[in-house]
Amino acid sequence: MSLLPDLSRFLRLARINSEGCAQVEARQIYILPTRYGFLFALLLGVMLLGAINSANNLGFMLTFLLAGLGIVAILHTWHNLLGLRLMPGKVEPVFAGQDAGFQVRLENTRSALRPGIQLELKERTAVSTDLNALSLDHLNLYLPATHRGELPLGRFIVSTRFPLGLLRAWTFVELDMNCLVYPRPGPRMRLPEAPDYTQSAKGDRGVGADDFVGLRQYRLGDSPRHIDWKAAARERGLLSKQFGGDRSERCWLDWYALEGLDTEERLSRLCRGILTACEQQLEFGLRLPDQEIKPARGMAHRQQCLAALALFGKGP
Numbered sequence: 001m002s003l004l005p006d007l008s009r010f011l012r013l014a015r016i017n018s019e020g021c022a023q024v025e026a027r028q029i030y031i032l033p034t035r036y037g038f039l040f041a042l043l044l045g046v047m048l049l050g051a052i053n054s055a056n057n058l059g060f061m062l063t064f065l066l067a068g069l070g071i072v073a074i075l076h077t078w079h080n081l082l083g084l085r086l087m088p089g090k091v092e093p094v095f096a097g098q099d100a101g102f103q104v105r106l107e108n109t110r111s112a113l114r115p116g117i118q119l120e121l122k123e124r125t126a127v128s129t130d131l132n133a134l135s136l137d138h139l140n141l142y143l144p145a146t147h148r149g150e151l152p153l154g155r156f157i158v159s160t161r162f163p164l165g166l167l168r169a170w171t172f173v174e175l176d177m178n179c180l181v182y183p184r185p186g187p188r189m190r191l192p193e194a195p196d197y198t199q200s201a202k203g204d205r206g207v208g209a210d211d212f213v214g215l216r217q218y219r220l221g222d223s224p225r226h227i228d229w230k231a232a233a234r235e236r237g238l239l240s241k242q243f244g245g246d247r248s249e250r251c252w253l254d255w256y257a258l259e260g261l262d263t264e265e266r267l268s269r270l271c272r273g274i275l276t277a278c279e280q281q282l283e284f285g286l287r288l289p290d291q292e293i294k295p296a297r298g299m300a301h302r303q304q305c306l307a308a309l310a311l312f313g314k315g316p
Contacts, residue, residue, distance in 0.1 A: 013155075070166060076162065081158065084107075087107065100142065106137050145179065182310045253270050
């Protein structure tokens with residue numbers, strides 16, 4: 001047990017509220033001079049000493065005018081953050097080894113411009129935007145995804161140096177944002193050589209010769225006889241007709257077929273198997289020690305299987 005006092009409760013922090021957003025309040029804002037602000041204060045001190053030594057009224061007037069300008073800048077810098085709303089945005093899953101992108105939405109609810117709003121993560125490059133009056137914008141923050149599982153965004157900083165750059169106002173923000181990190185794809189694995197054939201209305205991966213089952217985007221190598229020329233005449237682009245056969249290729253990606261490998265290596269190989277099966281338009285299933293996903297195809301099935309690998313052994 002740590003003997004140091006917990007100072008986090010004294011931290012000025014904007015947390016997500018019941019409305020799903022974090023709003024910057026008056027007592028949550030820090031404000032301090034920047035290095036240019038300290039230089040400006042030093043310059044004012046030198047000017048004041050010079051005006052006192054020479055008894056120069058114009059020197060006093062200029063010194064106090066610039067000092068008043070600095071004091072007014074404090075109010076404008078503080079007010080530029082006050083009332084700013086931040087909300088979680090879109091987060092796309094990534095593979096381990098990539099950068100996870102977190103979209104943070106910023107809402108300006110007042111009828112005045114908010115210039116120079118910055119978002120910063122520790123040891124990452126800050127991103128900034130100018131928020132127009134009564135507008136909504138978004139900025140993306142990136143974190144390296146080194147391990148599979150759920151990667152939280154964590155605490156970040158929203159700040160501003162508007163209008164003169166002499167002062168910096170900032171506060172800490174916490175949003176409930178997590179990125180799903182899939183395992184790093186391993187080397188290409190050999191899929192089962194003898195697929196399990198089953199009856200399917202979209203058999204032969206939609207390239208049969210029997211019943212018409214739908215349209216898909218044209219791919220290089222498609223037969224001109226299968227192109228929907230009526231759709232092309234209506235300027236809908238090139239679409240190829242899909243015909244069903246009498247069978248569907250099916251394979252299983254099985255955890256227990258990868259003996260002799262550790263957990264992360266097995267997950268990596270299975271991840272590559274899912275990507276390969278999707279490239280080949282195979283109907284595939286996934287067997288893990290704690291669950292079994294029935295064979296299917298499509299983007300939703302791909303994401304379900306990859307999510308099962310990402311969260312394997314991570315608890316409920």
